[in-house]
Amino acid sequence: MKPVSRRTLDWIYSVLLLSIVLLSWGYVIYASTVAARRQLSKEFPDRNLGDE
Incomplete structure (x- = not known):
């Protein structure tokens, strides 16, 4: 194998570093979206958030 x-x-x-950074930011954005949807469904249980 040549050097x-x-x-x-x-x-x-x-x-490699750029891909790690992009994956971690994607995870942060996804996790915050999931947490926000969960919080909204607790505050407004009668609203269906998927229809909008």
Whole structure:
């Protein structure tokens, strides 16, 4: 196996870090949406939030 250049390694690490950041932000947004829907359904049990 031939050695990998420093520039290629930097690019791979950058892409890996960017994907980790995007996945974590996606999880944060999803979890906050779920929590907000749960809170709204507790406050307004007679409203169906999926119809809007």
